[in-house]
Amino acid sequence: MSEEKLFEIIARVFNISIEQINDQSNSETIDSWDSFTVYILLDEIELAYNVSITTEESFEIKKVNDIKNILKEKRVNFA
Amino acid sequence: MEIKKLSYYINQEKIIKSKNYGKKIRIAFLGSFTLNGFEETIQVQCNQEKINCITYNAPYNQFNEEILNENSDLYKFKPDIIFLLIDDRTILDKLFYFPYEYSEEDRRKFAEEKYYELENLIKIITEKIQSKLVITNFVIPTYSPFGIFESKMEFGLKDIILHINKKLKELSKNQDSVYLYDFNSFVTKHGERNVLEYKKMFLGDIKISFDIIPYLIYEFVGYLKPILGLNKKCIVLDLDNTLWGGIVGEDGIEGIKLGPDPAGRPFIEFQKVIKSLLKSGIILAINSKNNSKDAMKVIKEHPHMILKEDDFACLKINWNDKIANMRDISNELNIGSDSMVFFDDDPVNRELIKISMPEIKTIDLPKDPSSYALILRGLNDFNVLKITDDDFKRAKMYRQEYDRHVFESTTKNLEEYLKKLDIKVKIRLADKFSIPRISQLSLKTNQFNLTTKRYQEEEIKKFVKDDKMIVGCAEVEDKFGESGITNMFIIKKNNEEWILDTFLLSCRIIGRGIEEGILSKIIEIGKKEGIKKIKAQFIPTEKNKPAENFLSDFGFQKEEEDWVFLLQNSIKIPTHLSVKFE
Numbered sequence: 139m140s141e142e143k144l145f146e147i148i149a150r151v152f153n154i155s156i157e158q159i160n161d162q163s164n165s166e167t168i169d170s171w172d173s174f175t176v177y178i179l180l181d182e183i184e185l186a187y188n189v190s191i192t193t194e195e196s197f198e199i200k201k202v203n204d205i206k207n208i209l210k211e212k213r214v215n216f217a
Numbered sequence: 218m219e220i221k222k223l224s225y226y227i228n229q230e231k232i233i234k235s236k237n238y239g240k241k242i243r244i245a246f247l248g249s250f251t252l253n254g255f256e257e258t259i260q261v262q263c264n265q266e267k268i269n270c271i272t273y274n275a276p277y278n279q280f281n282e283e284i285l286n287e288n289s290d291l292y293k294f295k296p297d298i299i300f301l302l303i304d305d306r307t308i309l310d311k312l313f314y315f316p317y318e319y320s321e322e323d324r325r326k327f328a329e330e331k332y333y334e335l336e337n338l339i340k341i342i343t344e345k346i347q348s349k350l351v352i353t354n355f356v357i358p359t360y361s362p363f364g365i366f367e368s369k370m371e372f373g374l375k376d377i378i379l380h381i382n383k384k385l386k387e388l389s390k391n392q393d394s395v396y397l398y399d400f401n402s403f404v405t406k407h408g409e410r411n412v413l414e415y416k417k418m419f420l421g422d423i424k425i426s427f428d429i430i431p432y433l434i435y436e437f438v439g440y441l442k443p444i445l446g447l448n449k450k451c452i453v454l455d456l457d458n459t460l461w462g463g464i465v466g467e468d469g470i471e472g473i474k475l476g477p478d479p480a481g482r483p484f485i486e487f488q489k490v491i492k493s494l495l496k497s498g499i500i501l502a503i504n505s506k507n508n509s510k511d512a513m514k515v516i517k518e519h520p521h522m523i524l525k526e527d528d529f530a531c532l533k534i535n536w537n538d539k540i541a542n543m544r545d546i547s548n549e550l551n552i553g554s555d556s557m558v559f560f561d562d563d564p565v566n567r568e569l570i571k572i573s574m575p576e577i578k579t580i581d582l583p584k585d586p587s588s589y590a591l592i593l594r595g596l597n598d599f600n601v602l603k604i605t606d607d608d609f610k611r612a613k614m615y616r617q618e619y620d621r622h623v624f625e626s627t628t629k630n631l632e633e634y635l636k637k638l639d640i641k642v643k644i645r646l647a648d649k650f651s652i653p654r655i656s657q658l659s660l661k662t663n664q665f666n667l668t669t670k671r672y673q674e675e676e677i678k679k680f681v682k683d684d685k686m687i688v689g690c691a692e693v694e695d696k697f698g699e700s701g702i703t704n705m706f707i708i709k710k711n712n713e714e715w716i717l718d719t720f721l722l723s724c725r726i727i728g729r730g731i732e733e734g735i736l737s738k739i740i741e742i743g744k745k746e747g748i749k750k751i752k753a754q755f756i757p758t759e760k761n762k763p764a765e766n767f768l769s770d771f772g773f774q775k776e777e778e779d780w781v782f783l784l785q786n787s788i789k790i791p792t793h794l795s796v797k798f799e
Contacts, residue, residue, distance in 0.1 A: 150224065150228070151224050153227075153231055174254070177421060177423065178427055182224060193419055193420060
């Protein structure tokens with residue numbers, strides 16, 4: 139699984155271009171990032187990677203890198 | 218319409234550029250839980266249906282405050298329609314978890330109290346906000362702490378919900394502007410475990426999961442269509458592989474698939490669903506490339522045909538192209554092609570109609586006929602806000618219209634035809650029996666409509682009570698049968714002047730001098746009452762061309778914006794019909 143796939147999902151959900159996304163992207167740098175759209179994002183990620191993100195894990199998400207870390211713990215490999 | 222994921226709608230909403238479609242509606246959402254995403258989804262779905270909508274989502278769980286406080290943003294928003302969603306946990310409160318901590322008597326009392334709270338909110342909405350209301354009913358709980366013993370409890374947990382739902386249904390039955398949406402059935406259809414995700418509920422009080430929201434909105438759009446007169450009136454059907462399996466020209470009447478066997482059942486089911494829509498007032502027509510003789514033999518003689526010859530208001534079975542047939546159906550039935558839904562198994566035919574007549578709703582049928590019925594049932598285009606007696610008669614009346622056409626083609630000239638029709642027109646003032654139909658005509662009639670003013674039933678009722686106004690309607694009958702109430706008019710009295718606020722004619726009776734007959738009768742009555750002049754207007758729309766020359770042909774003179782008829786002038790009364798005022 140590549141980083142690009144994750145960024146594609148993020149770009150689609152937040153309706154921004156993929157170039158605007160990096161590991162440090164967060165609600166400050168992405169306008170449409172709010173508590174509600176993040177839930178939609180998690181929904182899409184769960185489906186795409188066939189994983190389940192717990193409630194507690196979702197609280198830790200402050201920036202894109204946090205999502206990556208959660209996925210890494212679930213053995214998603216960002217080669 | 219294909220239903221997409223919620224994120225699609227949220228993104229699309231930002232980029233849609235709506236044109237001015239001429240159909241506008243203000244929609245408010247009120248709920249006891251998070252309704253984020255509702256606005257975006259309905260915006261996008263409305264845009265797909267060519268509806269301009271303005272939306273308002275009340276603050277989270279503030280439905281009580283928004284309704285009770287007359288200074289709230291909800292009042293300022295002035296909605297045309299409110300969708301109110303309250304969930305079981307909110308209404309049942311402690312009883313959701315601990316119903317049996319309370320005595321049976323207390324449970325009954327509780328259910329009554331909760332209902333009255335809702336009734337009060339509904340009353341305020343109808344009286345003060347004067348908006349239409351769609352309230353969702355409650356979901357019958359699938360869990361009880363008493364488990365299998367729940368069914369033995371007197372007025373148990375489920376009974377509380379059933380009781381409130383029943384009372385809400387009673388109320389909506391008696392209130393024209395209130396509709397109860399069967400959310401419980403919606404949850405049954407999609408499955409409770411899919412609708413309510415506990416994780417989302419804990420995270421953000423999201424009680425309808427993201428991918429289900431667009432399906433619910435689709436159901437809600439089903440209310441907007443009839444309010445805006447966008448509901449469909451006619452189903453146009455292909456025959457081979459649509460109403461039956463196989464090709465009658467090749468397989469013969471014995472070889473086609475239609476009957477109580479696995480290959481034939483899907484078509485029986487599809488025909489039954491079509492028939493049920495026919496019974497509720499939808500018109501049926503056939504547009505098929507076929508040998509008429511072969512196809513008619515099936516329609517007339519096949520033992521398993523559910524739909525009979527008389528069920529179709531118009532049958533175009535020939536080798537003409539489908540577009541020409543479609544236009545003929547529209548002309549002969551006097552139904553705008555934008556009121557039609559088209560079913561055809563052949564993708565080429567569908568594409569042809571989609572491209573050349575995009576206003577027709579062409580349904581993409583899958584290869585496998587087993588889902589035909591399901592697809593038809595899933596459409597939200599046939600909803601009506603009111604079913605009147607005329608709706609039940611409609612299919613029959615259109616069939617008579619078809620017979621009239623056949624009669625016309627065998628008669629020498631128009632004059633002779635009209636005389637032989639033996640038309641009788643009865644004009645009456647509006648009463649409680651005709652008001653629903655009068656409002657329905659004002660909402661639906663596009664073609665022969667001078668001003669295209671839309672009036673809901675409540676408004677018509679007000680006009681009827683107003684002694685400075687006259688609301689009337691006319692029933693038409695001829696040798697082929699009754700057409701029911703097919704004209705309505707509204708007059709505003711201004712001393713010695715009458716202003717024709719509304720004058721319309723259902724399109725299926727245009728062109729027989731009926732409009733002249735009715736107007737001349739109105740003028741005759743005005744004359745008796747000492748009226749000196751009648752003022753009227755023609756407000757052009759995209760569709761009311763058929764009414765464009767009516768006033769000038771009748772003898773009205775243009776005076777600035779208005780058309781004026783002076784009652785000292787002689788009145789042109791058509792002689793081929795009888796018009797009575799009752």
